[in-house]
Amino acid sequence: QATDTLAREGPSSPSYDWFQTDSLVTIVVYTKQKDITLDSVIVDHQDDSFRAETIIKDYSYLINIGLFYRQCQLISKEDVTHDTRLFCFMLPPSTHLQVPIGQHVYLKLTITDTEIVKPYTPVSDSLLSEFKEPALPNNKYIYFLIKIYPAGLFTPELDHLQIGDFVFVSNPEGNFKTSQFQELEDLFLLAAGTGFTPMVKLLNYALTNIPSLRKVKLMFFNKTEDDIIWRSHLEELTFKDKRFDVEFVLSAPISEWNGKQGHVSPALLSEFLKRSSDKSKVLICICGPTPFTEQGIKFLHELNFSKDEIHSFTA
Ligand code: FAD
Ligand code: NAD
Numbered sequence: 446q447a448t449d450t451l452a453r454e455g456p457s458s459p460s461y462d463w464f465q466t467d468s469l470v471t472i473v474v475y476t477k478q479k480d481i482t483l484d485s486v487i488v489d490h491q492d493d494s495f496r497a498e499t500i501i502k503d504y505s506y507l508i509n510i511g512l513f514y515r516q517c518q519l520i521s522k523e524d525v526t527h528d529t530r531l532f533c534f535m536l537p538p539s540t541h542l543q544v545p546i547g548q549h550v551y552l553k554l555t556i557t558d559t560e561i562v563k564p565y566t567p568v569s570d571s572l573l574s575e576f577k578e579p580a581l582p583n584n585k586y587i588y589f590l591i592k593i594y595p596a597g598l599f600t601p602e603l604d605h606l607q608i609g610d611f612v613f614v615s616n617p618e619g620n621f622k623t624s625q626f627q628e629l630e631d632l633f634l635l636a637a638g639t640g641f642t643p644m645v646k647l648l649n650y651a652l653t654n655i656p657s658l659r660k661v662k663l664m665f666f667n668k669t670e671d672d673i674i675w676r677s678h679l680e681e682l683t684f685k686d687k688r689f690d691v692e693f694v695l696s697a698p699i700s701e702w703n704g705k706q707g708h709v710s711p712a713l714l715s716e717f718l719k720r721s722s723d724k725s726k727v728l729i730c731i732c733g734p735t736p737f738t739e740q741g742i743k744f745l746h747e748l749n750f751s752k753d754e755i756h757s758f759t760a
Contacts, residue, residue: 461474461508472497472508474497474499476506478502481499481501485499485501487499487500495510512615514551514613514615515613516611516614517613517614519532519533519606519607519608519610520533520586520608525675526671526673526674527671528593528672529592529639529674530604531570531589532589533587536585536586536587542584542587542616543584545619546621546647547622547623547643547646547758548566548621549564549618549619550587550616550617550618551564551615552589552599552613553613556599561599562615563600567587567588567589568642569645569646569649570586571678572648572649572682573678573682587614590641590642591603623654625728626651626658628657629655629658629728630721630722630725631658631720632658632660632727633661633663633664633717633727633729633730634648634664634731635666635709635714636663636731637665637734637737637738638672639674640732640733640734640758641675643732643758644663644730648661648663648682652686652689658688659721661690662691662692663689663691664694664714665691665692666694666733668696670698670699670702679691692705694707708737709744710744711744714748715748718745718748728755729750729756730755730756731755731756732758735759738757738758741757
């Protein structure tokens with residue numbers, strides 16, 4: 446994921462390589478110089494950037510690794526709920542970028558001279574658009590469903606962008622793997638608020654590409670009916686694909702509401718998470734505000750779902 450630049454101002458060209466385990470990346474810089482001591486090495490590791498410099502005999506060898514950002518242009522912005530919008534950005538013409546299912550990118554804006562970076566999960570342009578991963582994907586546009594928080598740091602600025610303005614988009618990150626879908630029979634999605642965003646591509650992918658799949662159920666937690674993202678798309682999808690079902694749960698309904706109410710709870714989950722058969726292979730994906738996700742995971746363990754059967758989306 447990282448991009449790198451290797452600068453040299455010395456007589457012989459340095460080269461480098463790296464190796465990595467799950468928890469450690471070792472970068473080896475070959476300087477062709479002897480007697481390098483700790484005094485001649487400067488290393489900085491901040492957020493997602495890594496910089497190492499060695500100064501040898503008045504020459505400096507520099508390796509700089511950080512997230513790569515490309516500038517993307519705002520093409521359209523559409524209201525989805527009272528506070529959530531669908532943003533469409535165009536990638537630069539020479540860029541090929543297909544964000545893997547379940548992964549997020551970072552958006553960067555400079556706000557009063559400070560670079561602000563926040564993670565967002567790309568979605569498809571619609572829940573109902575035919576989902577394929579063609580050999581030559583149409584990767585010109587990248588879509589986001591983003592909730593605007595009036596007192597937030599980043600989202601009000603994003604909301605103020607005009608069509609034609611630019612935002613920086615990083616490389617993707619995340620640890621979801623579509624191999625988790627192999628032989629899957631029951632897929633349960635637990636989403637709260639904008640925690641729905643990773644579920645969009647997941648849903649499309651699973652319904653289109655996993656022949657073993659028997660059931661896909663989404664339990665969607667929101668405060669009020671007005672907060673439900675793409676409600677009509679979801680309801681339409683239940684008609685389009687009989688394997689799919691959705692249940693809305695409201696924590697603070699304003700008007701009369703005949704559906705489920707409350708926060709995530711063992712009672713709600715045990716009723717919802719019915720396997721299609723005793724030994725069916727299940728995956729439960731969960732995403733939302735941190736307390737929601739943490740409580741949800743705890744309840745899932747109490748209901749005897751194993752670690753391998755749960756995938757949580759977090760930063
Ligand atoms: P912030 O400044 O972070 O504030 C958010 C809210 O909290 C505001 O209402 C603010 O008033 C309040 N607040 C801030 N600080 C405090 C405080 N100290 N005490 C009390 N309240 C406070 N969001 C999406 O909309 N779509 C996505 O697809 C999406 N994907 C994500 C993917 C990942 C991996 C993660 C981790 C998050 C994702 N998010 C997504 C959330 C997103 O990254 C931002 O957190 C969100 O947009 C809020 O950013 P902000 O700077 O506007 O608000
Ligand atoms: P929200 O405040 O509108 O709440 C939606 C629902 O979440 C509520 O109705 C309630 O059921 C539940 N909830 C909220 N607070 C809770 C608490 N303290 N305990 C238990 N349940 C609670 O949600 P929002 O403003 O749309 O926020 C969505 C959150 O999802 C953000 O925090 C965002 O960072 C996160 N998110 C994470 C990822 C990711 O990690 N990949 C992706 C997208 C969104």
